[in-house]
Amino acid sequence: MRVVVQRVKEASVKIDQSLVGSIKKGYLLYIGITHEDDMSVIKKMAEKVKNLRIFEDENQKMNLNLSKVKGEILAISQFTLYGDTKGNNRPSFIKAARPEHAKPLYEAFVKLLSQDFHVETGEFQEHMEILSINDGPVTIIIEMD
Helix, strand or coil, X not given: CEEEEEEEEEEEEEECCEEEXXXXXXXXXXXEXXXXXXXXXXXXXXXXXXXXXXXXXXXXXXXXXXCCCCCEEXXXXXXXXXXXXXXXXXXXXCCECCHHHHHHHHHHXXXXXXXXXXXXXCXXXXXXXEEEEEEEEEEEEEECC
């Protein structure tokens, strides 16, 4: 599993010109799932994201997690995080999980995060337009196997 975490001032997602999700301060998550992932990986990743400390404290040190700043999450499924361009200019997505495997794991991940935070989402397998104002910018890539 691979998650790109962007610290944002705000973020939103549109499908067919229609707003389907929007957050203020928090995390914009791009979530990639591989065919080897299972619920144990999903649970570990959810804990990692919940506890990640990338917001600044009073000393301008990245020391605060999402809970401490009362942040929100916009979670976007993105199989292209497993695009492999080694030897090619056209990416291969062979490492990305098939939708029938990825969708239940993505939904479980969102459900785990929703236990502690307000979470908005796009729609699985839809073409989406993502708008965001990155704060910092701060972008962290987390991988679990």
